[in-house]
Amino acid sequence: MKTSFYILFFAIFNCTVCWSQNQAVFGISDNSFNQENCLTNTSDYSKFQLVVLDEDVSINDLDINVSVNGNVQNFNAIEAFNAFDFKFWLLTNNGFDSGNNLIILIRYSVGGTVSNETITICLQRVSVTDDNDRGDTKSPDYVTLDVYFGTDRNDTKNTTLNKRFGVKRSSLKYGIVEVSIPHDHRVGEIESPSIWKFEFSEDPSKHLMLQKVKLLDRTKFFKKLAEDIRRSDKKSSFLFVHGYNTSFQEAAKRTAQISYDLKFEGKPVFYSWPSQASTFRYGRDEKNIKWSQKNIKLFLEDYLSKSGADDIYLVAHSMGNRGLTKAIVDVMNENPNLKANIKEIILAAPDIDADVFKNNIAPKMVSSTEKPITLYVNSDDLALKASKLIHGNARAGDAGEKLVLIDGVETIDATGIDTSLLSHSYFADTNSIIADIFDIIKSGKRAINRKHLYLTKLKDKIYWKVKK
Structure with a gap:
């Protein structure tokens, strides 16, 4: 009877068993599947556990190989398999696309x-109707996230939320923006209306949308942020500073998307400086990020001292790196004790002179913070190529001949993984980079131990490349 049960159990999973006694040794503890017995994006993954069916079998030399869509994960222990976040991995690798299977190949020895x-x-x-495992409020079609922000853009008072904050300089303001994310959201995407789909207005069931904006004074802002962080699972937070050609609403959506895709168990915060949100206003953006540096520094100082977070991640993209890196150096010079809760600094595609970054900015950050710094670079980045033409010098985010390799900074070369037109936002819309950042935040692993990367050398220096 027991053997028949196991045979029936594995027939459900289309399990092919090659064992000398034709009896399965391994199984999945719970059948969280739909009517077709498929694992879905809504299954309860806490019960997706690999188990040994026969406790009397002594297993040695265990090797578990899991693959989907050409992507592979290896484990040498059942505990490692069961601790792995399969839902996130499947989402980032488009595992739920039509026709895919999850293949679990288990190699082991019994009695030699x-x-x-x-x-x-x-x-x-499958479409989700009531799942809300990563959002703050329930809806049939979407979840919402509260995203905290600081900005020195002008408040237009426009009732259209996408136009609430403009492109002019103004005083420093604080607030919370509620962003909705559709249940069918795909990792790395900021879903928006497409004329090719005959979509001419935002729909929260299909697109990321701003739902509410609430301004707070400085005291109330940091008090509420600290309270929310204290109630969060990990008591953590990240601060994101956006780059060139970015509006307030785009920065808010990007921050929400990053938090949602990373399954971040803390509170997301962003700083929005008055970028002109125009490809053709690069010069004005350069002037404005320089003008905003004082405000970014003030906001960062308050954030580090008043948020109450145990683990803080500082993230910047493109031209936003100019504001964040200078703010970090200035704050550390004035109050070095504020480095205590910084967990990681992540610099993506920095539009900073490579020589200035290598010889001036990075050494100061390394020595003053004494925290891990990850630098993402890419030689396909057309925005940085254009910046190089404008300035006449290579950028710190370029993976070309001026590749930045310095002690205390882990350089990750993401060349070739982003097929978008500009290859400039790869840090947040490319699955492999999202998965790598996820690994940094979830496990704290350094580059040498992260499976999405492989080590390479340039003369006497080492850096890492992203596996394709």
Whole structure:
């Protein structure tokens, strides 16, 4: 009876078992599947556990190989398999696309005899009607996230939320923006209306949208932020400073998307300086990020001292790196004790002179913070190529001949992984980079231990490349 049960159990999973006694040794503890027995984006992954069916079997030399859509994860212990975030991995690798299967190949030895078992599980994306595991409020079509912000843009008072903050310089303001994310959101995307789909207005069931904006005074802002962080699972927070050609609403949506895709268990915060949100206003953006540096420094100082977060991640993109890196150096010079809760500094595609960054900015950051710094670079980045033409010098985010390699900074070369037109926002819309940042935040692993990367050398220096 027991053997028949196991045979029936694995028939459900299309399991091919190769064992000398034709009896399965391994199984999945719970069948969280739909009517077609497929694992879905809504399954309860806390119950998706690999178990040994026969406790009397002594297993040695265990090797578990899991693959989907050409992507592979390896484990040498059941505990490692069961601790892995399969839902996030499947989402980032488009595992729920039509026709994909999750293949679990298990190699082990029993009494000196090497055996193999293969479990094949179909995967399926389903529409969500009431799942809200990463949002703050329930809705049939979307979840919402509260995103904290500081900005020195002008308040237009426009009732259209996408136009609430303009492109002019103004005093420093604080607030919370509520961003909705559709249940069918795909990792790395900021879904927006498309004329090719005959979509001419935003729909929260299909697109990321700003739902509410609430301004707070400085005291109330940091008090509420600290209270929310204290109630969060990990008591953590990240601060994101956006780059060139970015509006307030785009920065808010990007911050929400990053937080949602990373399954961040803390509170997301962003700083929006008065970028002109125009490809053709690069010069004005340069002047405005320089003008905003004082305000960014004030905001960062308050954020580090008043947020109450145990773990703080500082993230910047493109031209935003100019504001954040200078603010970090200035704050550390004036109050070095504020480095205590900084967990990681992540600099993506920095539009900073490579020589200035290498010889001046980076050494000061390394020595003053004594915290891990990750630098993402890419030689396909057309925005940085244009910046190089304008300035006549390579940029710190370029992976070309001026590749920045210095002690205390882990350089990650993301060349070739982003197929978008500009290849400039790869840090937040490319699955492999999102997965790498996820690994940094979730595990704290350094580059040498992260499976999405492989080590390479340039003369006497080492850096890492992203696996394609």
